[in-house]
Amino acid sequence: MSNTNAEKIYKLVGAEAVLTSSPDLRQYLTGMSTSFGYVVTDCEGTTFYTDPRYIEGAKNFLKDSDITVKLYEGKLDDILKGYKQVAIPIGRTLYNDYARLKATKVEIVDSLPAFTSAMSVKEDYELDNIREACKIADVSFLELLPKVKEGISENDFAAELEYLMRVNGASGTSFETIAAFGENSSVPHHETGMRKLKYGDVVLVDFGCKYGGYCSDCTRTFLFGDDGKHADFKKTYKQVLEAHMLVKDELYSGISGRAADGIARNKLAQNGLDKYFSHTLGHGIGINVHEYPILSPYSTDTLKDRMVFSDEPGVYIEGEYGIRIEDTIALIEGKVESMTDSDKKLTIL
Numbered sequence: 001m002s003n004t005n006a007e008k009i010y011k012l013v014g015a016e017a018v019l020t021s022s023p024d025l026r027q028y029l030t031g032m033s034t035s036f037g038y039v040v041t042d043c044e045g046t047t048f049y050t051d052p053r054y055i056e057g058a059k060n061f062l063k064d065s066d067i068t069v070k071l072y073e074g075k076l077d078d079i080l081k082g083y084k085q086v087a088i089p090i091g092r093t094l095y096n097d098y099a100r101l102k103a104t105k106v107e108i109v110d111s112l113p114a115f116t117s118a119m120s121v122k123e124d125y126e127l128d129n130i131r132e133a134c135k136i137a138d139v140s141f142l143e144l145l146p147k148v149k150e151g152i153s154e155n156d157f158a159a160e161l162e163y164l165m166r167v168n169g170a171s172g173t174s175f176e177t178i179a180a181f182g183e184n185s186s187v188p189h190h191e192t193g194m195r196k197l198k199y200g201d202v203v204l205v206d207f208g209c210k211y212g213g214y215c216s217d218c219t220r221t222f223l224f225g226d227d228g229k230h231a232d233f234k235k236t237y238k239q240v241l242e243a244h245m246l247v248k249d250e251l252y253s254g255i256s257g258r259a260a261d262g263i264a265r266n267k268l269a270q271n272g273l274d275k276y277f278s279h280t281l282g283h284g285i286g287i288n289v290h291e292y293p294i295l296s297p298y299s300t301d302t303l304k305d306r307m308v309f310s311d312e313p314g315v316y317i318e319g320e321y322g323i324r325i326e327d328t329i330a331l332i333e334g335k336v337e338s339m340t341d342s343d344k345k346l347t348i349l
Contacts, residue, residue: 002065005029005118006039006046012114015087017042019080019101022092024287025115027213032061038072040079049079077104087111120284120292121306127330129212130285130308133170134328134339136209137216140164141342148224148349150199154179154192157205165209174208174215174289185221185322188279188314200227202321208289208328215289217310218340219326222347236273236315237323237346243267243313244325244344247281248336251329257299264313265297273315282310285328305331308339 006029010018020026020039029039030048037050037058049072050058058069072079080086080101088101089112101108122130144161158177165173180190181197185204197203201224208217221237223230243264250263261281268274280299284291285308293301295309303309312326328339 004031004046004062004065004067006041006067008118009111009114010041010046012118013087013109013111015109015111016085017080017083018087018111020089020111021097022089025089025092028115028119028287030058030062030067031065031213032058033213034058036072038076038079039067042083076100080104080106085109087114089115116292119286121304122286122308122330123306125212126214126286127306127308127332129214130216130328130330131339133174133209133211133214133216134218134341136165136168136170136211137207137218138340138342140168140170140209141205141207141218141220143168145347145349148197148203150197150224152197153194154181154184154197155194157181157197157203158192158207161205161207165207170209170211171213172210174210174217178204178206178219180204180322181224183319183321186316186318186320188316188322188324197224199225200229201225202230202233202323204322204324206324206326213287215285215287216340217285217289217326217328218342219312219314219324220342220344220347221323221325222349224349226348233321233323234346236317239268239271239273240313240315240323240325241344241346244311244327247311247313248327248329248338251303251331251336253303253305253331253334255303257293257295257301257303258297260295260303261297261299264311268313268315276315276317277313278316279312279314282312284309303331305334307331311336 018041046067085107087109090110158179179192182201184190204221206219280296282295308330314324316322330337
């Protein structure tokens with residue numbers, strides 16, 4: 001019988017019982033992605049209560065684990081009967097659910113710090129799933145490039161990339177794919193639309209996929225043809241790439257999120273580009289595409305071995321172009337492992 005993360009969280013929290021209903025946290029405990037259910041862990045073990053849509057699948061999926069599966073019959077009070085103390089992730093709990101639990105007179109303990117800590121440092125199987133998600137993203141992007149033709153829309157470009165990731169084994173996307181052509185690339189989180197690709201356009205694509213419930217996150221910027229009007233873009237691209245690679249060279253276990261962000265930001269500042277770097281260097285990646293830790297000018301988070309996060313410096317010149325170069329990276333034995341690793345030299349199709 002295999003032990004799940006439910007036992008780990010229970011020991012970290014130290015409460016009489018741990019109740020979890022948030023979908024991503026529930027997935028971390030069970031390994032299953034479901035839209036409904038309650039996971040309850042106490043000194044006697046863990047039970048996953050879910051509805052008829054998932055009961056058969058859950059029993060099959062968890063049959064060799066330490067989790068018992070039961071049908072939820074619509075009475076949360078019955079599930080919690082007898083407990084005097086229950087831990088919930090307070091910051092992830094809706095007020096109505098909190099008030100309902102509070103009305104039962106149980107003592108409420110916050111389980112969210114335990115989840116944040118545990119989920120940020122990855123087990124071997126988690127690292128393997130993220131590596132596979134990254135490999136799928138890399139391969140799919142490279143397969144897409146020969147298919148890119150003048151006149152394709154941002155929507156069609158994104159759809160083709162998402163299709164290729166599915167074909168190559170992804171269970172879905174990590175987030176809505178961002179495809180930005182030309183001047184649209186200057187908006188860091190452009191909403192993919194119907195803008196059609198023209199010769200000489202800058203193309204920025206931010207994409208990722210899921211494998212085994214875990215995410216990848218990658219951004220590539222390239223030129224669709226060279227019309228001779230991109231001398232400034234090419235110079236800036238080189239400088240953003242230098243900042244991106246410097247992060248990989250200088251990160252180490254124990255560095256703060258603030259100091260990590262400073263590696264890239266200070267490098268860009270040497271060329272007067274830091275004022276165009278309008279977001280943070282990175283964020284944790286796991287079951288969610290945005291997790292702990294944060295790599296920002298204000299972050300006090302500490303980067304540790306087996307954490308996975310993004311390295312994504314960017315420069316955005318309003319109305320002209322944007323450049324972002326992003327990899328999913330991990331700290332392994334104190335050094336950076338680049339999990340997405342397709343060629344980042346400037347591509348000109």
